[in-house]
Amino acid sequence: MAYRILFCLFICGLIIVDGMPGIAQGAGEYFEEETMDPDQKIKVDSMAMEKIRDLSKYIGIIGNKSTPFSEANRVVARALELFADGSVIGVSTLDKKEVKQYEIKTYFERLMALSYDKVKIEWFDIQYISDLEQTPDGKYVGVVTIYQKFEGSQNDALVYKDVTKKDITIYVERKMMQVEGMDIDFWDVLLGDIVVSETML
Amino acid sequence: MKTNSKFLVVVLALFSTSGVAAQGVTYDEGNEFILAETKQVNQFFRRFNGEEDYEGKRFSTNDPRYQQADMRRMYISNLFDNLDAGMVDSLKGSFIYTVTREKDPKFLNHRRNDWYAQLDVIIKYEKKERPCTLFLKMERENMGTKWVLANVYFKPFITLFKGVDFFGGAAQASVDESSPYLHPKSHEINFINLKKAFTRLDEIEKYAANEYNPDFLTLFIYELKRGNAEFLEVKNLKFHFFQIDNWYFEVSKVNRKSTNSGWLITELMRVAEKDKEILRKYIFFHENNHLPYSP
Known part of the structure; x- marks a missing residue:
């Protein structure tokens, strides 16, 4: 409200002249973009959700104390294969304003160190999948939002629980491979940066 | 049946203008809040334009519900932060009328630089x-x-x-x-x-x-x-929209246990096209629009 009043007061006392400070801008320029065929988009969405479910399954295994160290390491390696190089994960909580940012591998290593006796991850049956947008290098990018309830127990007692919203970047790229001398093109889906935020729910 | 009941909850939620948060919501009961929340800026655009159903599934352009005016009115009425008393109902009503009128509806496009x-x-x-x-x-x-x-x-x-x-x-x-x-x-x-x-x-x-x-x-x-x-x-992140002729609005994330949450319109102003450049300068350069600075 104060913002509106301040601007109104401001605008009343203003004389416009040319030569304002340097701002890169344009007057509502519209960009045409190549969009993905809707049927193809449904297939890509499904592939992305499959990868996200795999990730969720891996997190459950990595965070569980009963998982042998060697098995946890193997699962971390599998989980890392889901991601594009250099992906990071940002974690925010309701009580702290700071957003902690980790490389994906570091995040998994921290998860291994948590060592709950039991980890329970439940999905809300609602997710949101954005449109896919083309990037300058010809890939497509989208964001999938999911909600998860996490419960960590020790000695049969619940020691930590939260409900988080996860905004997960997905990269989609058309690739070509040769099968028995024939060129086959396919869509490859990789996960990218993730923002995990605690919700009020 | 499950989808129908969800649909009903969300329709009721979207028609509600109170935006008052419910108390003591369990995990299962929380679903209607997630469903109603504008979860991504992408969803803000699609709801504003009437391009998806209540569960967030995109309409095909042949679907009769695609950009349908009545549905847009309902969606947009819940895209305002309804706890912000500064945005009066008459102003919001006028905005909704402008962008949803049958003759010359206005839509948002994220592939623009305004x-x-x-x-x-x-x-x-x-x-x-x-x-x-x-x-x-x-x-x-x-x-x-x-x-x-x-x-x-x-x-x-x-x-x-x-x-x-x-x-x-x-x-x-x-x-x-x-x-x-x-x-x-x-x-x-x-x-x-x-x-x-x-x-x-x-x-x-x-x-x-x-x-x-x-x-x-x-x-x-x-x-x-x-x-x-x-x-x-x-x-912190927020967005400034200059796309609708003679209007400006700001979109911010509202995190609360409510059916009126997520990415919502938190400022709405009538601004003549000729004044938009001044407003843009104000937003860019005026200290009132920035975090306080202590040397």
Whole structure:
């Protein structure tokens, strides 16, 4: 409200002249973009959700104390294969304003160190999948939002629980491979940066 | 049956204008809040335009519900932060009428460069953590799009350039008679007076040409490259929309246990097209629009 009043007061006392400070801008320029065929988009969405479910399954295994160290390491390696190089994960909580940012591998290593006796991850049956947008290098990018309830127990007692919203970047790229001398093109889906935020729910 | 009951909950939620949060919601009961929440900015666009169903599934362009006016009215009424008493119902009603009228409906398009992301960030500058504001806009490259830096607001830069009127107002129009200058015969004396000019650092901008404008984005990049500034983190994000003729609105994230949550309109103003440039300058350069700075 104060913002509106301040601007109104401001605008009343203003004389416009040319030569304002340097701002890169344009007057509502519209960009045409190549969009993905809707049927193809449904297939890509499904592939992305499959990868996200795999990730969720891996997190459950990595965070569980009963998982042998060697098995946890193997699962971390599998989980890392889901991601594009250099992906990071940002974690925010309701009580702290700071957003902690980790490389994906570091995040998994921290998860291994948590060592709950039991980890329970439940999905809300609602997710949101954005449109896919083309990037300058010809890939497509989208964001999938999911909600998860996490419960960590020790000695049969619940020691930590939260409900988080996860905004997960997905990269989609058309690739070509040769099968028995024939060129086959396919869509490859990789996960990218993730923002995990605690919700009020 | 499950979908029908969800549908009913969300329709009721979307028609509710109170936005009052429910108490004691369990995990299972929380689903209706998630369903109603505007979860991504992408969903804000689609709901505003009436391009998806209540569960977030996109309509095909052949679907009779695609961009259907009644549905848009319902969606948009719940895209306002309903707990913000500053946005009166008559103003919101007028906006909804403007964008949904059958004859000339208005839609949002994210592939345009007339909406801006404002990021309140923290940078380390001169060994201290300091607030800074970045403005980004959409730009096309090849067949795709990308966000690009459009402007930076950083108080130390503003302080250094205090002699400049960023809004091009009356102060600049009436340059006072005592302003310093290099007299028109300076060339005859080998510009020997330049040394004096360059000691008057408070007023040094006054020696610059009329078309000179300080470019804070360049300064910011320069300081990053010199290692004097280091980016730390994003504190807050909001968006400024100039796409609807004669209107401006701001979209911010509202995190609360309510059916009126997520990315919502948190400011709405009627602004004549001719005044939008001034508003843009106000948002970019006025200190009221930025995190408080303590040296």
